[in-house]
Amino acid sequence: MPLSLHPHAAAHGKAIVLGEHSVVYGFPAMAAALPDALRLEATALPDPHAPSTLYMPDWDLQIELRVESEHPVARACLEVLGHCDGPLQGWAIAGRSRLPPGAGLGSSAALTVAIARLVLGPTASIDDVVAGSMAGERVFHGEPSGIDSEVAARGGMLRFVRGEAPTPVTFDGPLPLIVVPSRVGRSTADQVAKVRSRYDRFPRLTQPLLQVLGRSVDDGIEALKARDFDALGEIMQVAHEVLSAFAVSSPILDALCSTALRHGALGAKLTGAGGGGCIVVLPGPNPGSIIDAFTADGYEPLQVELLP
Ligand code: MEV
Secondary structure, rough: OOOOOOOOOEEEEEEEEEEEOOOOOOOEEEEHHHHHHHHEEEEEEEOOOEEEEEEHOOOOOEEOOOOOOHHHHHHHHHHHHHOOOOOOOOOEEEEEEOOOOOOOOOOOHHHHHHHHHHHHHHOOHHHHHHHHHHHHHHHHOOOOHHHHHHHHHHHEEEEEEEOOOOOOOOOOOOOOEEEEEEOOOHHHHHHHHHHHHHHHOOHHHHHHHHHHHHHHHHHHHHHHHHHHHHHHHHHHHHHHHHOOOOOOOOOOOOHHHHHHHHHOEEEEEEEEEEOOEEEEEEEOOOHHHHHHHHHHHOOOOEEEEEEE
């Protein structure tokens, strides 16, 4: 077992552009990294047998990583450290993150990827880092597809199919997006369970819906490559409406999407698990009026320019 952690590690956040939920059932998804969204620093405590600590002021989080702890973040971090054969005590880990926690932007994957990197170091293989992250992600989310960990570790825009190596999506120039946190919390595991329950009750009805969500990914990638943003926006609309059929949207998310569309967006949909969390908006030629509308309503939209 290594006696030390590396002093620094970083990871990306993520915004799923298309294919959330259907990705759990083996269909493709497309997700973009939000670069350098989380950084951690590790320092040795004077007592190597003292419980390790995690301090994330942006998340109001200050905890001890004790084996007997019930705190999901403590349990997840210890799972990652254990999986990667890292030290389970004697370290102070502190970090900064610009991701709101639990909002569907991959905060838990960013944290677990960065913890894995503290153990495995900057030259570790992506697959080893992702495997370490997944040990922690299972504590948070049950049986996640792995898309969040892959994007948090790799960066860029990825086409991801569960159980396969992801492929980078190449396209010309930046893809401008606006991410709007609804400030409504939710549990990814609960939203995934909601989709599962509808799927189990009505498999013949819901299987074609999952196929549409999967198809939206490859049609969306084609539109992105052709820089046909009108088409990409319309495909995002279809995806949001199909996701609503699984009851993972909400009146607030629908209202946020309507605000974006009223102010000229080409498309707007929930991103991630839904039920709360964020929407992702494809702005038209005038993103400023969309930003102003959300800001006037008291929201804090995040403007991102995604690169391949
Ligand atoms: C969560 O970021 C994305 C979901 O598709 C769940 C998963 O992929 O594990 C809702």
